Amino acid sequence: MRITCPHCGARDSREFSYLGDAKMAAGKGDFASVYLRDNPAGAHSELWQHVMGCRAWLEVERNTSTHEVLSIREAGK
Amino acid sequence: MLEDNGVFTGLPVELGAMKLEEVALPEVTLIAPFKGQMMLVADALKQNIGLILPPAGQYRASARAGAYWRSPGQWLVFGALDTGALKGMAAAVDMSDAFGRLRLTGGREALARLVEVDLEAMPPGQVAHTALVDIGISVIATGDGFELMLPRSYAASAVRRIETAMRGVVARRLVE
Amino acid sequence: MSRLPNGGLIDRTRTIPFSFDGQSHIAHPGDTVASALLADGVRLMGRSFKYHRPRGVLTAGSEEPNALIEVGQGAHKLPNTRATVQEVFAGLQAQSQNRWPSLRFDLRAGLDVLHPFLGAGFYYKTFLWPRSFWHRFWEPLIRRAAGLGRISALPDPASYDKAWKHCDLLVIGAGPAGLMAALTAGRAGARVVLADEDFMLGGRLNGEALDVGGMAGADWARQVVDELQSLPNVSVMPRTTITGAYDGGTYGALERVADHLPDTSPAPRQIFWRIVARYAILAGGAHERPIAFPNNDRPGIMLASALRSYLHRFAVLPARRWVVFANNGEGVRTAHDLLKAGAEVTLVDTRKEAPPETTCRHLPGAEVVNTRGRQGLKAVELRLANGDTEWVEAGGLAMAGGWNPGVHISCHMGARPVWREDISAFVPVENAVPGLEAVGAANGDFSTHAALKAGAEVAAEALGVKPVDLPKAEDAPIEITPFWQVKAKGRAWLDFQNDVTVKDVELAHRENMQSVEHMKRYTTLGMATDQGKTANTGAMAVMAGLTGQGMAATGTTMFRPPFSPVQIGALAGRQQGANFKPERLMPGDGFARAHNANWLEMGLWQRPSLFRAEGERTWRQSCDREVKMVREAVGITEVSTLGKIELLGQDAARFLDRIFLTPMKKLKPGHIRYGVMLRTDGFIMDDATVARLAEDHFVMHPTTGASADVLSHLEFCAQLRWPELDVQIVDASEQWAQVAVHGPKAAEILRGPGFMRFANMEIAGVMARVYGVSYSGEPGCEIAVPARYGAALLGWLLEQAKALGGGLYGIEALNVLRVEKGYITHAEIDGRVSHHDLGLPTPEKDFIGRQMAARKGLRGPELVGLKPVGSAKALIGGALLVEGEFSADNVQGHITSAVFSPTLGHMIALGLLQNGRARHGERVRMVDAMSGISAVCEITPPVFIDPKGERLHA
DSSP states (O other): OEEEEEETTTEEGGOEEEEETHHHHOOOSSHHHOOOOEEEESEEEEEEEEEETOEEEEEEEEEETTEEEEEETTTTT | OOOOSSOOOOEEEETTTEEEOOOOOOOOOOOEEEEEEEHHHHHHHHHHHHHOOOTTBBBBEEEEEEEEEETTTEEEEEEEGGGGGGGTEEEEEETTEEEEEEEEEEOOOHHHOOOOOOOGGGGTBBEEEEEEEEEEEEEEEEESSSEEEEEEEGGHHHHHHHHHHHHHHHHHHOOO | OOOOOOOOOOOTOOOEEEEEETTEEEEEETBHHHHHHHTTTOOOOEEEEOOOEOOOOOOOTOSSSSSSSSSSSSSGGGEEEEEETOOOOOEEEEEOOOSSSSSBBBBHHHHHHTTTGGGHHHHHHOOOOSSHHHIIIHHHHHHHHOOOSOOOOSOOOOOOEEEEEEEEEEEEEESSSHHHHHHHHHHTTTEEEEEEESSSGGGGGGSOEEEETTHHHHHHHHHHHOOOOOOOOTTEEEEEEEEEEEEGGGEEEEEESSSTOOTTTOOOOOEEEEEEEEEEEEEEEEEEEBOOTTTSSSSEEEHHHHHHHHTTTOOOOOOOOOOESSBTTTHHHHHHHHHHOOOOEEEEETTOOOOOOSEEEEEEEEEEEEEEEEESSSEEEEEEESEEEEEEEEEEEEOOOEEOOGGGGGTTOOOEEEEETTTEEEOOTTTSSSSSOGGGGGGGGHHHHHHHHHHHHEEEEEEETOOOOOOOOOOOOOOOOOOBOOSSOOOBBTTTTTEHHHHHHHHHHHHHHSHHHHHHHOOOTSSSSTTTTTHHHHHHHHHHHTOOOHHHHOOOOOOOOOOHHHHHHHHHHHOGGGGOOOOOTTTHHHHHHHEEEEEEEEEEEEEEEEEOOOOOOOOHHHHHHHHHHHHHHEEEEEETOOEEEESSTHHHHHHHHHHBBSSOOOTTTBBBEEEEEEEETTEEEEEEEEEEEEEEEEEEEEEETTHHHHHHHHOOOOHHOTTTTEEEEOOOOTTTEEEESSSSTTTGGGOOOOOTTTEEEETTEEEEEEEOSSSSSSSSEEEEEEEEHHHHHHHHHHHHHTTTEEEOOOHHHHHHHHHHHTTTTTTTTOOOTTTTTTTTOOSSOOOTTHHTTTGGGGGOOOEEEEEEOOOOOOOOOTOOEESSSOOOEEEEEEEEEEEETTTEEEEEEEEEHHHHHHHTTTTEEEEEEETEEEEEEEEEOOOOOTTTTTTTOO
8 A cells, every 4th residue: 555645755555654543633532532433444534654754643534445545634734 | 082983884885886885974963943933943044054944855955064854843954053043942952873874876776675765766855764674764865876864773784684685686687 | 209390489509408207308498398398299297186187288378277397406496386487497307296106107196086076075075974083084194185286395595585666657468568558658758667477578479470560470579679678768577477456556576587597596586576657557468268078188188379379489289180179260270370380180169150161170060078098188079060979089189268358467456357248258347456457358359459559559648648650460350159168978177277177166056155256165266376367267157157147247256466376485585584674783782792792682672681701601690690790789781772752842841741640740850750651541551761851851761662652652642632732852762872880889980960860961071961760779870972982881881890890781680670679661561551550649630541541440450579488489470370279260460570589589570469559468379370380479569679769869
């Protein structure tokens, strides 16, 4: 899988580390935000960090069935 | 006075037209401007070392210094720097000992064994933060080759990986 | 001799000696093992998988199911090599497989007689009684008989490389379509990679007597290849199979660099490429289909296109008398080519309406119903249109059953191909792989002209350039009338490699394994090394006939990479053995090596475990001595592996206060505090010391093992959780060498800033950061200098330490020292431990994990100390703690760290025990179920030496 980091360009997914559902960032530390996930088969907003690159955190909208990346931006922006 | 123990051993390595050698590092500082201080920091650096901080992906040099963007809001600056001038404006962390720097000339084919970025398409002055297989590095295209910045503790492993790739390329060419 | 006197794309001026099953043969450059053997009159090349039936070569390409051989000797031996792919080199030694004692006389051929009992899935229905026989007798027997080739089981001496390539256009296949695509893109200056699995590029042009551009097709191909090789922007890669299509325009490719060279070649044997392409063109051609009829698997029976390849490319006529069995117009082409080579031909065409052919005996509407000749075809039984049968003498039978476009790559991302009734074939779905388009035979366009045209036009459109001019070529339409199997008595083979017949598919249908995916697994059809390339469609047609659903509804099984077998070594590349992962070396690494260190891997780091002194023979001797040395004099150890994360900015204190459970906001400059960080789920993530260097400047030392995760966590919180905070996080771990100096005499070497204090100090002319922390419980400090001075600092400290009766120590001793003091590591905080378990209070402030840590269920077993009090003196890390009888329900905790304490003279341990804090002085039993060792322990507070820390505050 290739992910296009907004700073570094398209890179192999090996350069990134996957955290999970993007709702984790907004989470308040309550049970729902820590444990409950929708886990859709389809478009999913998730957080990746470009650990072997610029170390930016990215919010990626990806289709979990086809791996098609629908959008990427620096997370939090 | 304590002795300076170098970063690399066993260099340079020369194979055919390929050469891997060490590049001595000047002072290296990680500059990270605090909130709202970006303009002031940029001005201070322009005054101090005549350098304009580059955007992501570019290495920029002035007569006295060079720099590249390392991470959102963070730059690595090469060259003597009066960090006092940045006090209160930015984090200025000495990183002069954190890296080893290598220069590889004539070895793009060997480097492509190890690095997944499109090396052929990198114009001189472009910087890529990527992995040398499994070691995080920064690659700078110089026009006649590449320079690599890598974490000090990985120095021996990185040289071993590159040298093996160089030998592999030479051995491969024997088959043509 | 079957070698024709003229023609072929071989170099007749040179000869290459090789051997097959011990017999010497001669080949020419350009020969494969299969063509050279056929040229020498050898038709028997293998034995089938299940029934051990004599087999010859079926194809002339990588889809070969029968002629599988072992090549090489000793550790170089490679089994399951296709004789149709293996180029001959001088001294090549090949062996047939799956036979004993010899190819000609294989004892296991007796299994063929038992075939009524060995149908599909027979093992589900037999070997049921007596039960014990399965393990003791049948399974070992079947295991020995199973499989095809044998591996050497010796370490692979070859080296493999992995590499990346980037291009604008990847052309998969160098036949007419691929060559035109590469030429169009290459002449326009695009970056092109042209890959073909064969060593001679040109695809079908090399196997046919077809003209292109007014010259022989093979000559035209060679001209184009020469031009492509002269273009610097084009990478021509023969012997390179595109193995798979992956996301983002990434393709895997296996280049067989040295499989055609003697083992002594220094080159890497294979290179596994990852090719990133903006566009890709699938021009890999098509695979011809056999026809199912009784005994269609004898040596001498092959695909018609393969026969034409042997005639035209290798100048081999494998037999004098031929039957050509076709359901389409290529039967005529085959007959003509055979006649030109001087053979006798009987053309059997299943199509009653086939146009009459006068050049040879032509039988429209006829079928082949049987064959004779176990070790090699002797005769063929025909059933004419009027029902009469007759036997015809023949040494060769060529089957032309139609073509399967090579759709595989286009289906690697989950798409299934679609059935086209007009050509009786499955074709790729558009856009199944983004950026990939199929052309030519791979797309169901079988004429040479169609291939040339599509290759040029698709490449031109993708890149926005002009297509190159089309050379003249034939444009014959495909005339096929579907015909899949002959209805007659006897077994008819569908999958030659896994020995699956029409009867097996009928059985699968009867047993309700009717979906093609079920049929595949039940019969094993399509599961061999050829992945059913010559078998799948025929089987689907049989099943479609039985279910009445038709081909479109029946569909295909799922296609997955790799397209053809890939050696594991190629996927590993250079990352094997010592190079599997990188090593991280501390600044004092060379220094430690010079001082007789033993080494331990901790993650990627190399760390000294101990420093062996003269006369010491066990690790315990060294470890005990080093512990005593630190407690009684002074010890020096390098701790450079610790994370060193700098946090700067006016909100750095606020930031840390939210990250840590432990209050950090009020930590005074020049002071150090030990703290604990939680995960959002309330469990402890890591512990760390935090030093405040200034109002807005902190340095955090997370543990070595967790520092990467902690850094990511801090970056996450700074960028996403609290973007309003003005804080910068810088990982300075590599900048500093750090050395610990501890012991009652440490102050004689260096007067530090005091316990839990920080100071910048000049040491031996260098500005150092000195931290008054102790992991051993002895007074002293950790000194950080820029990494270039690390080794020299160690030398400077050691000299002074030695004068005081001290010296170097490693992590074995360090581990003993910290257990004696009850200092925890990730052995204690293993991810399931909360701060309540450690007895830490919960502060009033907010911090990450506060809410979840408040859950009652997070109060688990509590940290305690343990010492043996019975006759058994051993304590074992990981052992379970029980009271009374040992049972799974009675476990109350476990030992987390156990060491021998030379200071106390007995073993001590830290552990987690239910309600531990209230049970000091009581007894509990340690049980190690693995070794059977158990010991009675006394529960103690989790600190064994200097519990009040008086030594540190001296």
